Amino acid sequence: MISFTVTAVVFGVVFLAELPDKTALAGLVLGTRYRASYVFAGVAAAFAVHVALAVAAGSVLTLLPQQIVHALTGVLFLGGAAVLLMKKGEDEEEIRKPENQSFWKVSGAGFMLILVAEFGDLTQIMTANLAARYDDPLSVGLGAVLALWAVAGIGIVGGKALMKRVPLELITKVAALVMLVLGAWSLWEAIVG
Numbered sequence: 001m002i003s004f005t006v007t008a009v010v011f012g013v014v015f016l017a018e019l020p021d022k023t024a025l026a027g028l029v030l031g032t033r034y035r036a037s038y039v040f041a042g043v044a045a046a047f048a049v050h051v052a053l054a055v056a057a058g059s060v061l062t063l064l065p066q067q068i069v070h071a072l073t074g075v076l077f078l079g080g081a082a083v084l085l086m087k088k089g090e091d092e093e094e095i096r097k098p099e100n101q102s103f104w105k106v107s108g109a110g111f112m113l114i115l116v117a118e119f120g121d122l123t124q125i126m127t128a129n130l131a132a133r134y135d136d137p138l139s140v141g142l143g144a145v146l147a148l149w150a151v152a153g154i155g156i157v158g159g160k161a162l163m164k165r166v167p168l169e170l171i172t173k174v175a176a177l178v179m180l181v182l183g184a185w186s187l188w189e190a191i192v193g
Contacts, residue, residue, distance in 0.1 A: 003139040010130050010143030011150075013178055018123045018151040027155030030113070034106045036156050040149075041103070042110030043156070047148040049115065054124045055141040058131025067190045074186030076129050081176040081183060083122055114152075123148065133186065 030039040064072075118124060127144040131137050 002142060003134075003136055006134045006136050006139035007143040007146075010127070010134075010140050011147045013130065013182065014123050014126060014144045014147035015150060016174055016178055017126055018148055019154075021121070021123065021151075027110075027152045030106075030110055031156030034101060034109075038101075038103050038106035039110045039156050040152060042107030042112075043114050043152045044149050045107070046111045046114035046118065047152065048145055050118050050121075050124050051127055051141050051145045051148065054127035054144065055131045055137045058128035058133075058140065059135075059137050067193050070133075070186045070190035070193060072129075072132070074183045074188075074190060076125060076183075078180065078183035078187075081180045085173070085176045133182075 027039065027043055127140065131140045134140055
């Protein structure tokens with residue numbers, strides 16, 4: 001059974017954390033060079049792989065005593081908030097142009113770019129934390145993958161317009177604030193639980 005509440009919380013947290021990330025910019029660059037649907041297919045597949053790995057790792061954490069899981073996820077959320085607050089503007093990464101515009105070349109380029117760029121990324125670690133926190137792998141996985149796909153879609157189709165209207169610094173600060181609240185909440189549960 002999927003919990004709408006857990007899915008919505010995970011979606012919001014992962015969406016806000018991923019929006020200012022380099023992969024949104026990479027998606028924007030790929031989307032301006034190639035057919036958007038081809039780029040999205042590759043990027044979406046890579047994000048699905050990352051979420052599956054993160055949820056599996058987070059599910060293993062649920063085998064630990066609950067207080068240890070709350071303390072661990074609290075510390076990791078606080079660390080993630082610190083990373084968001086301390087990171088400087090990221091440059092767009094160089095993207096190798098596929099030799100032609102075929103579906104497999106373009107989607108393959110998008111898949112490999114995201115697969116490599118996102119491995120061990122903050123949102124992957126955050127997804128593992130959320131899977132451990134909620135012990136609901138299906139809801140967490142669904143929320144995370146939908147958030148990552150939404151950010152990819154925004155980056156590919158309309159990233160330039162969004163970044164002109166909403167300052168990247170504001171998006172980063174909101175994501176960090178949400179992570180601080182989740183971190184403090186997890187630590188509180190570890191202490192009183």
